[in-house]
Amino acid sequence: xxxxxxxxxxxxxxxxxxxxxxxxxxxxARQALGDSVLRRNLGHATSVIRGKRAxxxxxxxxxxxxxxxxxAIKTETMARLPELxxxxxxxxxxxxxxVHWARDADEANRIVTELVRATGETxxxxxxxxxxxxxxxNEHLEDEGITAYETDLAELIVxxxxxxxxxxxxxxxxxxxxxxxxxxxxxxxxxxxxxxxEPRALAMAAxxxxxxxxxxxKVGVSGANFAVAETGTLTVxxxxxxxxxxxxxxxxxxxxxxxxxxxxxxxxxxxxLQLLPRSSTGERMNPYTTFWTGTTGHTEGTxxxxxxxxxxxxxxxxxxxxxxxxxxxxAALHCIRCSACLNVCPVYERTGGxxxxxxxxxxxxxxxxxxLTGLTGDSVNDSLPYxxxxxxxxxxxxxxxxxxxxxxxxxxxxxVEAQQSRTGLRVPSPEAVAMAAAAYVMRDEKxxxxxxxxxxxxxxxxxxxxxRGPLSSxxxxxxxxxxxxxxxxxxxxxxxxxxxxxxxxx
Amino acid sequence: MxxxxxxxxxxxxxFPEAARATVTVLERLGHEVVxxxxxxxxxxxxxxxxxxxxxxxxxEHHVTTFERALDEGAEAVVAPSGSCVGSVRHQHAMVARRAxxxxxxxxxxxxxxxxxxxxxxxxxxxxxxxxGASFPHRVTYHPTCHSLRMLRVGDKPLQLLREVRGxxxxxxxxxxxxxxxxxxxxxKNADTSTAMLSDKVTHVRETRAAVLTAGDASxxxxxxxxxxxxRTGVRTMHLAEILASTDGAGAVS
Amino acid sequence: MATVGEARTEILRRIxxxxxxxxxxxxxxxxxxxxxxxDVDVLRELLTERLQDYKAQVVACGDTREEISAAVSxxxxxxxxxxxxxxxRVVVEWLExxxxxxxxxxxxxxPEVSTGxxxxxxAVVTGAALAIAETGVIVLDGDVWCxxxxxxxxxxxxxxxxxxxxxxxxxxxxxxxLDPRRPQTWVAGPSATSDIELDRVExxxxxxxLVVVLAG
Numbered sequence: 001x002x003x004x005x006x007x008x009x010x011x012x013x014x015x016x017x018x019x020x021x022x023x024x025x026x027x028x029a030r031q032a033l034g035d036s037v038l039r040r041n042l043g044h045a046t047s048v049i050r051g052k053r054a055x056x057x058x059x060x061x062x063x064x065x066x067x068x069x070x071x072a073i074k075t076e077t078m079a080r081l082p083e084l085x086x087x088x089x090x091x092x093x094x095x096x097x098x099v100h101w102a103r104d105a106d107e108a109n110r111i112v113t114e115l116v117r118a119t120g121e122t123x124x125x126x127x128x129x130x131x132x133x134x135x136x137x138n139e140h141l142e143d144e145g146i147t148a149y150e151t152d153l154a155e156l157i158v159x160x161x162x163x164x165x166x167x168x169x170x171x172x173x174x175x176x177x178x179x180x181x182x183x184x185x186x187x188x189x190x191x192x193x194x195x196x197x198e199p200r201a202l203a204m205a206a207x208x209x210x211x212x213x214x215x216x217x218k219v220g221v222s223g224a225n226f227a228v229a230e231t232g233t234l235t236v237x238x239x240x241x242x243x244x245x246x247x248x249x250x251x252x253x254x255x256x257x258x259x260x261x262x263x264x265x266x267x268x269x270x271x272x273l274q275l276l277p278r279s280s281t282g283e284r285m286n287p288y289t290t291f292w293t294g295t296t297g298h299t300e301g302t303x304x305x306x307x308x309x310x311x312x313x314x315x316x317x318x319x320x321x322x323x324x325x326x327x328x329x330x331a332a333l334h335c336i337r338c339s340a341c342l343n344v345c346p347v348y349e350r351t352g353g354x355x356x357x358x359x360x361x362x363x364x365x366x367x368x369x370x371x372l373t374g375l376t377g378d379s380v381n382d383s384l385p386y387x388x389x390x391x392x393x394x395x396x397x398x399x400x401x402x403x404x405x406x407x408x409x410x411x412x413x414x415x416v417e418a419q420q421s422r423t424g425l426r427v428p429s430p431e432a433v434a435m436a437a438a439a440y441v442m443r444d445e446k447x448x449x450x451x452x453x454x455x456x457x458x459x460x461x462x463x464x465x466x467x468r469g470p471l472s473s474x475x476x477x478x479x480x481x482x483x484x485x486x487x488x489x490x491x492x493x494x495x496x497x498x499x500x501x502x503x504x505x506x
Numbered sequence: 507m508x509x510x511x512x513x514x515x516x517x518x519x520x521f522p523e524a525a526r527a528t529v530t531v532l533e534r535l536g537h538e539v540v541x542x543x544x545x546x547x548x549x550x551x552x553x554x555x556x557x558x559x560x561x562x563x564x565x566e567h568h569v570t571t572f573e574r575a576l577d578e579g580a581e582a583v584v585a586p587s588g589s590c591v592g593s594v595r596h597q598h599a600m601v602a603r604r605a606x607x608x609x610x611x612x613x614x615x616x617x618x619x620x621x622x623x624x625x626x627x628x629x630x631x632x633x634x635x636x637x638g639a640s641f642p643h644r645v646t647y648h649p650t651c652h653s654l655r656m657l658r659v660g661d662k663p664l665q666l667l668r669e670v671r672g673x674x675x676x677x678x679x680x681x682x683x684x685x686x687x688x689x690x691x692x693x694k695n696a697d698t699s700t701a702m703l704s705d706k707v708t709h710v711r712e713t714r715a716a717v718l719t720a721g722d723a724s725x726x727x728x729x730x731x732x733x734x735x736x737r738t739g740v741r742t743m744h745l746a747e748i749l750a751s752t753d754g755a756g757a758v759s
Numbered sequence: 760m761a762t763v764g765e766a767r768t769e770i771l772r773r774i775x776x777x778x779x780x781x782x783x784x785x786x787x788x789x790x791x792x793x794x795x796x797x798d799v800d801v802l803r804e805l806l807t808e809r810l811q812d813y814k815a816q817v818v819a820c821g822d823t824r825e826e827i828s829a830a831v832s833x834x835x836x837x838x839x840x841x842x843x844x845x846x847x848r849v850v851v852e853w854l855e856x857x858x859x860x861x862x863x864x865x866x867x868x869x870p871e872v873s874t875g876x877x878x879x880x881x882a883v884v885t886g887a888a889l890a891i892a893e894t895g896v897i898v899l900d901g902d903v904w905c906x907x908x909x910x911x912x913x914x915x916x917x918x919x920x921x922x923x924x925x926x927x928x929x930x931x932x933x934x935x936x937l938d939p940r941r942p943q944t945w946v947a948g949p950s951a952t953s954d955i956e957l958d959r960v961e962x963x964x965x966x967x968x969l970v971v972v973l974a975g
Contacts, residue, residue, distance in 0.1 A: 030697045039701075041956070048957040065790035072787040079782035081774050095940070101766040153963065154954035170954055177955050199955040203963050210964065215874050215913075231939040241912065241950035241965025248908045249874055259770065270934040271791070273945075274894075284809060285894040285947035288965060290908075296942040302901035303846055304870055306908055306942050321773035330777075346684045350701045387695060389688025389702070390554060392655035406600070412556030413604070435552060439560035442515065443567055448546040452519035481700040482731025485520055492513050492522035496541050 016380070018105075018136045019369050021357015024383035029351040038174055038352055045173045046342075046349045052282025053340060053397070060278065069271045071401040074334035077262060078324060084229040084262045085315065091232025095294020097311040102256075104318050105135035112137060112221065112254055113144045115312050119252050121146075121218045127236060127243045128152035129223025130168060130337055131256045131316055133359040134372075137221070148221065149213055151242035153206050160187040166353030166361060168339040169280055174352050177202065210242065220246035220308065224257040225276070225336070227313075228266050233293045234313070235269065237276060239286050247290050253308040258316050260324075260333040272336060275399035279338035319372035328410040332368045334400045339364075341394035341404060347387055356384060363394035367407045375411060377418035385411035452491045507632070508538045510572060510580035512621065514590045514723070515547035517744075521723040524744035528586045528624055531637050531749045535628075540580055544571040550593035553601055555690045562605050565598045565614060572617045582631060583621040586746045588653030588721045591623040596656055623653060624746055625662040625721060635665045640755040641748050642672030646715035648706070648729065650722040651684050663721055663745055672754055678718075679709045687728035703732045711738055721745045793935075795893065795928025802892045802926040803973060809895025813948030814961045815969040822975030827920055828853045830972045831884055834918050835863055838968070844868055844877060844914060845884040846906030853920065854884060868910050877913035883966070884918045885911050888943070889925045890971075891933045895948065897921055897971060898933060900941045908942055917966040919946075923975035 016022045032038060057063055077084060089099040102108035116124055124141070126132065126148050138148040138159070150159040154172040158165050161183045165171030172180065181197035184205055191205055222243070226235045234255060236243045247253060263269065277286040296307045324330045342348045342362030353361035357380060358369035366388060370381040385408045394404040419429070428436075441447045490498075509532055517525040529539050549564030572583050585591050598614035628634055647667060653659045667675050686692065686702025706729055710718050718733065718740055720726050730742035797805065807817045820830035831853050835843060842864040845854055850867045866872065866880060886904025890897045897919050899905040904920075911917055927933050937943060950965030961967070 026695050026697065029695065033697050033701050045957045062791040065788070065792075068788050069791060072785045075785050076787060079778060079784045081778065082771050085771070085774075101770050103766050103769055107766060151964075152954070153952045157954070170957065172954060173957075177958075180955055199958045199960045202955055203952055203960045207963055211878075214964070215878060228939060233939040239950065240952045240963035242963070244908065244912050244944065245964055248912060259774070266939045267931075267934060268787075270793075270931040273934075274791075274930050281953060283813070283947070285891075285896050285945070287813070287947050287949065287951050289943075289945040291939065291943040291945075293940050293942070296901075302941055303868070303903060303906050306901050315770070317770045317773065321770065321777050324774060325777035346686070346702050347695075347698055351698055385556075386691065387698075389651070389684050389686060389691045389699070391651035391684035391688065393651075393682075393684070396655055406596075409554055409556075409597070410604075412554065413558040414556075416556035416558075431555075432557075435555065435557045435560055439549075439552060439557070439563060442547040442549075443563045445544045445546055448515070452515075455519060480696075481703065481735055482728065483734040484731065485727050488520065488522050490522060492518040492525040493541070493543060495522055495526060496543075 016357075017373070018134050019358040019360065020373050020379070020381050022380065023357065024380050025355055025357075025387040026383065028355040028357060029387070032351045032355045037176065039350065041174055041176050042349055042352055045170065049282055049343045053279060053343065056278045056282055056284055060274070066271055066275055067399055067401050070275055070399060071334070073263065073268050073271060074400055077264060078260070078330060078333060080264065081259065081262070081324070084264055085259060087229040088227055088232060088262050091229070092294055092311075092313050095232050095296070097232070097294040097313055100312060100314045102314055102316050102318070108135050108256060108314055108316050108318065109137055109140040111314050112256065113141060113146065115252070115254050116141070116146050116219055119219050123147045123149065123217065124219040124221045125149050125151050125213060125217040125246045125250065126155075127220070127222040127238065127246045128155050128171075129221070129256065130359060131223045131258050132221065133165065135256070135316070135318060137256070149210075151210055151214070151246060152238075153203060153240060153242075156206055156210070157183055160184070164354055165359060167342060168337050168360065168362070174354070214242075214245040214249060217246075217250050219252045219254065220250035222246055222253065222255045224255050224261055226269060226272060227257060227262045228269065229262050229264055231266050231293060233266065233291050236290050237273075237286050238288050238290075239281065241288055244288050244290055247292065248307050250308055252310040252312070254312045254314065256314045256316055258318075259320055276336055276338055279340040279397065279399040319374075322374065323368070323371040326371065329367065329371050329407055331402050332364065332371060332407060334402050335364050335368065336400060338399055340397040340399065344393040344397050346391060346393070347389065356387070357381070363388060363404045364402070367404055367411060370411060375414045375418050377415060377420075377422040382415045382418075385415060449491070449493055453494070456487050507582065508540060508580045509627070510575035510583045511539050511541045512545060512572065512583050512585040512590065512594075513541065514585055514587045516727070517586055517723050520727065521744065524586045524723050524746050527744065527746035527750035528584065531628075531746060532584070534638055534750075535632065535634060537632075540575065542571050542575045548590050548593045548598070549601070550590060550597065551689055553593065553597050558601050558604055561601050562607070565601050566610055568594070569598065569610065569614045569617050572621070573613060576617065576620055581620070582627060583617065584624055584627045585621065586624050586721070586744060587723060588623045588650050588657050588659060589724060591621055592652035592656035594618050594621045623657055623659060623721060625659050625666055626657065629662040629665055636669040637666065637749050639669075639749045639751050640671035640753055641751040642754040643717050644674040644676060644715045645717045645719055645748065646676050646678045646710060646713040647681070648678055648685065648718060648720045648725065649681055650720050650725045653721050654682060659721070666745070666749060667719070670748060670751075673748070676713045676715055679712055680705070685725050685729050687725050689724070692728060703728060707732045707736055707738065710740055715740060717748070718742050719745050719748055791931070792929055793931040795932070797892065797928045799923055799926075802928060803923050805892040806890055806895060806926050807973065809892065810948065810971055813895055813951070815895075815948045815971055818970060818972045820972060820974050822922055824852060827972065827974050828855070830974070831918060831920065834970050834972065835882065838882070838916055838970075840882040840916060842866070842880045843882045843884055844872065844880045844910050846903055846910070848903040849884055849886060849906070868906050874909060874913060877909060880914045882916035882918060883910050883914040884920070887919055887921045887925060889927055889933055889936060890921045891930055892926055892928050894930060896933070897946050898937065899944045899946065900937060901943070902941070908944055911944065912965055915966055916968040916970065918970045918972060920972045920974060923973065
């Protein structure tokens, strides 16, 4: 127990749920943008990883062919999802595992809690998993008297700091080594007080701290990167070996997996295991990848019992079927959580993950989170599809070719439609009025020509590149950092008309 | 070749010099430029802000206008904007289909197939890189996002710029990173947009160029606003204006 | 808790309603490389380079039992390792001859060896199911040469013997040869993390040292 002051916190908002914040994106981003340490941490980290990714992707001659295959496999998966899940269930069951189905976060949390209770244990070791973060499993277990230890280094940092993850792959990307050293020095039981901020020293401190935990833990909880329907095989891709510890040493393993993670065939892994590490950590291959099928106790040709005696697979919906119902938006379910889109996104790089208010930040979060929670026209997550300049860098790097910009545009339309149906006959927003007026003017060339001519009447409101008068309050966000352009003497169509009539133009 | 000019609402009203320069370049190369006066706006702002219902009317108006131009003998449509051509090519049919209007979607696809951004038209369709321009100044080029990633114009604008007499073309650091405009993004997320702009302005200053050029008036307006605000002295000029220029031609030719 | 069947039925019903009656199922294009076509010299060289790039040590040796045993002993001596665990078959094949001048305690693995016991052993010696040259990966599949997963995880040094005829070029070649029902571990270098400022640090929870003895 210690009263601690000055814990580094980059938090710009509290979550209202793991996939929705309490403030809209512009408000949260404004605060994040003012944090110069955060800007420096993010700028450094994302530029390092962008460089690594580009180098290892560049050396693969068939990268585009792999992306095409991945996209098709994911599309096939969604189209065949019921049969693939049934096949997965049958194969996991045949191999000694038990399959559970959870409609939402509460149901998944209850299932996991009861499974842990049944073992008589009060602590579990966890492998980094987006699905369990999405359902808030750790908090739920804590309420039920069960301690969940995150074992991935970055997750451990975030957990000890009582912070929120801000990146899919590197959840503590927003913290510098100095800040991490602070967290360890003050929050890690039994830590050497002379600990330095060298990444190697910090990693060794985590090794020492977690070692004993790995050796004693009886229950492991994980997510899964892929599950093969035709064989019942699950896969976890990782780097540190904490995953192997949690998947191999405990007596009971509980895996929580989104229903969209299933793949039809064993062979399909040859595509994804090439795409994922290069897109994610910028490595040709991540250090460790574990494959297991059921309880792997009595597999022919092996040396004997290997791994957990009990295996439970929890298949999670939690809004995924709603996403699947939208023909455009469903491609968001193709995501393999590599986070390449975060690393190239100019918006993410400057605002950080917390601004998105969801465990799924960045471009993929901007299309996934609002679909999972539902676009209502006035929810906080409705602001996420607008958190993009539509620059398209995310689509270029996506290993499964999710057309994120097009989905963003579609979600914006769904937002406006939801807003309009919510508003009904009541007063529409100023933006909606302006858009309707602009569309009315632009649908007709005479109205359009008259409007552009009349723009010159705005000149008295401009001085030295700054707006004066009533327009200035509307345009403040724009004009505080940019000078507005000067208006021309003549529109193009006026010049053209003059030229055609033999005037001075041309 | 008879070419229909899709001027774009922004160039028409705020940056007519870019549109006039487009006419100049094409006429200098011996082509006939027609201007379908019925045109207004491609509807990109509405589409990208979520107002696809309003965009639909603008898409229909655009398609009808340029369909007629093609029927009346124009062989291509050109716009001095990667972004607006991107909207025509990647969004018009989508907006129509989302509204359930398959007939309009197919008409939009026909118009889109014949619509080109200026550098695409010059390099791919007309097969020229030397357009007879002269511009003895230090210039840096920003590849706008939609030109780069939606249209994949690649280095076509640079091929054209390299042939300009007297030009001192310098590479822009982190050129492929967005300038932060993004249409209504710059207003809805003004702070983030400003942070992106500020980095872009820094990179432009690092080049010590006198002129920043790009293929989109919208991004240039945004970057120009930032450059002027910081009193950098760097001018913004549309790619078409440099290609139309005969500045100092006598001295260097 | 509601009955298990209820949630299952409900989720499957939601999915069917979401994807519609007859969703389009695309044919998966497989235009990527499925065979590298490298000869054994290229495979050996590429695997060595890629393993070293991720900080694994590579020791080349001949492919006879004696040569492999000598190479393994050499590694144990070089690293000052005094205790080692290995699957029984590996003990018989490569660890019978104790390293000259070195007292090495050899533990033949069996299910009675606990995790705590493994934590007290300095190193593990295994074979491999195969290796992938382009990605610098060795694959363990729980057979008599690889042993159960815990033995190659808990000790701090992993010595892995790979014969050159086990090396394939690309991941698709590996996937085609492996049996998914066996527990597998794909290993690319020693454990590592990049969680602190994206700075790569080798050696976290898994073996901090990986030595690949490449035979043949």
